Amino acid sequence: MAKVVLVTGGTGLVGKAIETVIKEEQPVDEEWIFVGTKDADLTNLESARALFDRTRPTHVIHLAAMVGGLYDHLQKNLSYLRSNIYINDHVLLLSHEHKVQKVVSCLSSCIFPDKTSYPIDETMIHNGPPHDSNFGYGYAKRLIDITNRAYHLQYGSMFTSVVPCNIFGPHDNFHPNHSHAVPGLIQRMHATINFDQSDKSPEDKVFTVMGTGKPLRQFIYSIDLAKLIIWVLRNYDSIEPISLIPDESEEITIAQLAESIARAFEFKGRIEFDTSKSDGQHKKTASNAKLRRLYPDFRFTDFDIAIQQTVQWYQNNYEIARK
Numbered sequence: 001m002a003k004v005v006l007v008t009g010g011t012g013l014v015g016k017a018i019e020t021v022i023k024e025e026q027p028v029d030e031e032w033i034f035v036g037t038k039d040a041d042l043t044n045l046e047s048a049r050a051l052f053d054r055t056r057p058t059h060v061i062h063l064a065a066m067v068g069g070l071y072d073h074l075q076k077n078l079s080y081l082r083s084n085i086y087i088n089d090h091v092l093l094l095s096h097e098h099k100v101q102k103v104v105s106c107l108s109s110c111i112f113p114d115k116t117s118y119p120i121d122e123t124m125i126h127n128g129p130p131h132d133s134n135f136g137y138g139y140a141k142r143l144i145d146i147t148n149r150a151y152h153l154q155y156g157s158m159f160t161s162v163v164p165c166n167i168f169g170p171h172d173n174f175h176p177n178h179s180h181a182v183p184g185l186i187q188r189m190h191a192t193i194n195f196d197q198s199d200k201s202p203e204d205k206v207f208t209v210m211g212t213g214k215p216l217r218q219f220i221y222s223i224d225l226a227k228l229i230i231w232v233l234r235n236y237d238s239i240e241p242i243s244l245i246p247d248e249s250e251e252i253t254i255a256q257l258a259e260s261i262a263r264a265f266e267f268k269g270r271i272e273f274d275t276s277k278s279d280g281q282h283k284k285t286a287s288n289a290k291l292r293r294l295y296p297d298f299r300f301t302d303f304d305i306a307i308q309q310t311v312q313w314y315q316n317n318y319e320i321a322r323k
Helices: 013-025 045-055 070-075 077-097 132-155 181-194 222-235 254-265 289-294 303-316
Strands: 003-008 030-034 059-062 102-106 159-164 166-168 206-210 219-221 242-244 270-274
Touching: 003 013, 003 045, 013 030, 013 166, 013 222, 045 077, 059 077, 059 222, 070 077, 070 132, 077 102, 077 132, 102 132, 102 222, 132 159, 159 222, 166 181, 166 222, 166 303, 181 206, 181 254, 181 303, 206 254, 219 222, 219 303, 222 242, 242 289, 254 270, 254 303
Parallel strands: 003 030, 003 059, 059 102, 102 159, 159 242, 166 219, 206 270
Antiparallel strands: none
């Protein structure tokens, strides 16, 4: 019997990346169904149930979530908490009711404690509260791990989760008020270059980055994450979370990120930092030792190349990019 893999959040950044990889693979023993908000409102149980009744999955990759950038989280922690609790509970409940063989849910590096030792690993998720800036989203995501364990203890369910770091790539959300660091900077760099109506020469244009530029972050290209999530679905049989993160040596500052994006755009002006804006959490350095032990041969895409490919996609698809 062929697998029927339902991908919630299948029209978003990671879902589109998984779809790209699957189209290249063309597996003969798997049917993949990618769904988005137009197909079901996962915050509504009956809408979610209709989706599961219609698709009848044997496996689920759960990516759907209410997501946003730092400044939106600061204003709407309650909204992020409640919406994501509903989404996650409904997906796991219906997976249980439909006897889904395996669920792989996507967590976030936001789940890790704010006050902790580094590097963080999968055993430390519940060791303290997440950062105040996005505690609603962080706690809702943590509850997936707790719910997975409860279903396993009570019913033997194989519900597991992955923990990526900051994800970027084609089909990202480039909305100025709701995007994460990479798409937000790409969108604003594009605007600086193309829509600055001043008479400044390219060399005199200024690109402003919010914050000091000093926070450290690990980033993963969406295509790399897609390949790893597919590997988890097919090969990883544990309810314990696994971090899907590049090596610690690949951690960079926000300033270095801005410089990489500037190079991809061939920006000739200067970069400035608005230090009146919040930096958020200074660092979230996480270990991928578990991944390296289980999948030692996986090779991550070079960061600058991944940024170049993302910028190229945005420029080529500007009219249809989420913004």
